[in-house]
Amino acid sequence: MKKGILFLFIWLAAGTPAACSFNNTIEKNDSEKNISAGHEKDEFRKRFGEDCIADQTFEVELSEYSEKVWFVPLAPSAANPDFRIQL
Helix, strand or coil: CHHHHHHHHHHHHHHHHHHHHHHHHHHHHHHHHHHHHHHHHHHHHHHHCCCECHHHCEEECCCCCCCCEEEEEECCCCCCCCCEEEC
């Protein structure tokens, strides 16, 4: 019985640091993704204007065009009060 409890204790102790390390890796990766996504949004706004809805901006292939085009929704603003989309 004591051997079983000792084994369980060792098994749990050995697994805990690995689980913590794994969690830290996930949090770090999520943080890096958020930074990367934030940078991408800034780049979209620089490229397409401050009204660009960066979360909904993407590159797409349309049969009418020989190359990929950007789908860029633009939010209403003081200068242009209507919602609009640019390709």
